[in-house]
Amino acid sequence: MSFASIMKIFLPKDRVFYGLFEEVSSNLTQMSEVFGKAVTEQDPSARAVLLKQLEDWEHKNDEVTHRIFIELGRNFITPFDREDIHYLATSLDDIADFMWGSAKRMMNYYIDDVDDTTRGFAEIIKKSITALNKAVYGLRDMKDLRSLTEACVLINSLENEGDDMLDRGMMQLFSSNTNPIEIIKKKDLYQMLEVVTDKCEDAANVIESIIIKYV
Amino acid sequence: MSFASIMKIFLPKDRVFYGLFEEVSSNLTQMSEVFGKAVTEQDPSARAVLLKQLEDWEHKNDEVTHRIFIELGRNFITPFDREDIHYLATSLDDIADFMWGSAKRMMNYYIDDVDDTTRGFAEIIKKSITALNKAVYGLRDMKDLRSLTEACVLINSLENEGDDMLDRGMMQLFSSNTNPIEIIKKKDLYQMLEVVTDKCEDAANVIESIIIKYV
Amino acid sequence: MSFASIMKIFLPKDRVFYGLFEEVSSNLTQMSEVFGKAVTEQDPSARAVLLKQLEDWEHKNDEVTHRIFIELGRNFITPFDREDIHYLATSLDDIADFMWGSAKRMMNYYIDDVDDTTRGFAEIIKKSITALNKAVYGLRDMKDLRSLTEACVLINSLENEGDDMLDRGMMQLFSSNTNPIEIIKKKDLYQMLEVVTDKCEDAANVIESIIIKYV
Numbered sequence: 001m002s003f004a005s006i007m008k009i010f011l012p013k014d015r016v017f018y019g020l021f022e023e024v025s026s027n028l029t030q031m032s033e034v035f036g037k038a039v040t041e042q043d044p045s046a047r048a049v050l051l052k053q054l055e056d057w058e059h060k061n062d063e064v065t066h067r068i069f070i071e072l073g074r075n076f077i078t079p080f081d082r083e084d085i086h087y088l089a090t091s092l093d094d095i096a097d098f099m100w101g102s103a104k105r106m107m108n109y110y111i112d113d114v115d116d117t118t119r120g121f122a123e124i125i126k127k128s129i130t131a132l133n134k135a136v137y138g139l140r141d142m143k144d145l146r147s148l149t150e151a152c153v154l155i156n157s158l159e160n161e162g163d164d165m166l167d168r169g170m171m172q173l174f175s176s177n178t179n180p181i182e183i184i185k186k187k188d189l190y191q192m193l194e195v196v197t198d199k200c201e202d203a204a205n206v207i208e209s210i211i212i213k214y215v
Numbered sequence: 216m217s218f219a220s221i222m223k224i225f226l227p228k229d230r231v232f233y234g235l236f237e238e239v240s241s242n243l244t245q246m247s248e249v250f251g252k253a254v255t256e257q258d259p260s261a262r263a264v265l266l267k268q269l270e271d272w273e274h275k276n277d278e279v280t281h282r283i284f285i286e287l288g289r290n291f292i293t294p295f296d297r298e299d300i301h302y303l304a305t306s307l308d309d310i311a312d313f314m315w316g317s318a319k320r321m322m323n324y325y326i327d328d329v330d331d332t333t334r335g336f337a338e339i340i341k342k343s344i345t346a347l348n349k350a351v352y353g354l355r356d357m358k359d360l361r362s363l364t365e366a367c368v369l370i371n372s373l374e375n376e377g378d379d380m381l382d383r384g385m386m387q388l389f390s391s392n393t394n395p396i397e398i399i400k401k402k403d404l405y406q407m408l409e410v411v412t413d414k415c416e417d418a419a420n421v422i423e424s425i426i427i428k429y430v
Numbered sequence: 431m432s433f434a435s436i437m438k439i440f441l442p443k444d445r446v447f448y449g450l451f452e453e454v455s456s457n458l459t460q461m462s463e464v465f466g467k468a469v470t471e472q473d474p475s476a477r478a479v480l481l482k483q484l485e486d487w488e489h490k491n492d493e494v495t496h497r498i499f500i501e502l503g504r505n506f507i508t509p510f511d512r513e514d515i516h517y518l519a520t521s522l523d524d525i526a527d528f529m530w531g532s533a534k535r536m537m538n539y540y541i542d543d544v545d546d547t548t549r550g551f552a553e554i555i556k557k558s559i560t561a562l563n564k565a566v567y568g569l570r571d572m573k574d575l576r577s578l579t580e581a582c583v584l585i586n587s588l589e590n591e592g593d594d595m596l597d598r599g600m601m602q603l604f605s606s607n608t609n610p611i612e613i614i615k616k617k618d619l620y621q622m623l624e625v626v627t628d629k630c631e632d633a634a635n636v637i638e639s640i641i642i643k644y645v
Contacts (some may be wrong), residue, residue, distance in 0.1 A: 180395035395610035
């Protein structure tokens, strides 16, 4: 009997959740990096290749999220409140969905001129997911509560930055001589990018409420 | 004392929920059929008559949903988790709301040329609600779990078809020489039709989670 | 020892929630009045000053909402179900968010001609929040249940009026010779104003469910 399989017997079953959340969180990190690369890529066809990659990550994420829900149905004992696990899984899954959704919108709407607002959002999203990743990995031992809380606070302030970015982006669209079809496309893209930052905030809020309850 | 009133005494009060959900589900089936007829109707005024019928169904559905919530407040014992009943009632009600909302949009936006995307959505919605109806009626005895689960899986894959339909519809709007006002109208209509398929998926997910817990 | 501090000791800690909800509700009342003034103000720069005031109220409201969640984490005993407190706080906070969001949209989109639909929405919102305020203040002693329920019923019917207002507003946009950019702006504004009435209804629904459970 291998050491790994012995461990499996003794490893409390509820700890499976940490690993699954960490897997999702690592996926999101990769997605935000690929998206960041795509929006700074000048060549449209190279950019399309990068954007398309997000679909695979999104599918992969769907599977892990599904496994979290299966485990939730199976386990009587969970490391934190069942509904917190449910909300955290849902909001992390939403982040992946809306990131891929934003990429798809860029392709389907034939948005070829990536602008400063889009690049600004990609930066905010990357920072937000970096902080989220830290927070998710911090859940396992809950030792460094200060840095866990700091990560959540940072995500909240990045969401505010996202709001401002959307406001400025919209003001620019309406103040400049943009044609209506261009406005329709960009408005839709900006709004979806802003939702990504909202979903990061949702995830951070669940994590904060877990910390409050369990410490 | 009539047989019916004797039955009423002995009928466990919690079973009232099955009947109410079945009533909602039958309403939805009729709505999806009327909507399907409307979008293939060539004559605009005949189509308007059909679309307008959805409003009555939606009102009727509101009343049944209200009764479900009243019963939920009254009954201590429910056939499945209280929150599952709540979610199922809410998502079924949303389906009716967004179906009537889509019909209303066609009328208020003066959309006279019903296109392939709209007709495609009507088909998907009809299939999805047929499967949903089967799943809802299957809840009462939970005997044929395989077909219950299959219905839920089908609804999930129809929701994916809805996503693709929206993507293709939007690509077409932006690639063809459509005028901006037409794009605004159609985009809004397609998005609401897609939400109908989302809400069907929500209902199917609740049903799946009920199956997992109670079997 | 002052009378106030003696009271503080004996005042059941769970009663803190009433005061906090009343504070939020008073904020909302002021917000709806300022918004009502803004949309009837003819001078654009005077209007901008009024609209901008909503931001401060929204921030103030965020703080009180945050205190509600802190108290919720702290108190084991709450005057009503924990999740009802959570939903009520969230929906009241949403009202403030979307009211300020509507004001911001008017500014960021450079909407200078305030139209009848916008003014109609401001009226509906004012009436709805007046009724909501009455309902929130009625929670403390739950004595006048009839007027509490009436307030909730009124809010529900005002939400229906909001739906009709949106429908008529959209029909007008699409039937008149409005330019596409104007349609994009107004549609977005109307939809957000309609969400304000939805959120008032959400709050009223929570209050109704509290009444049903606790009386």
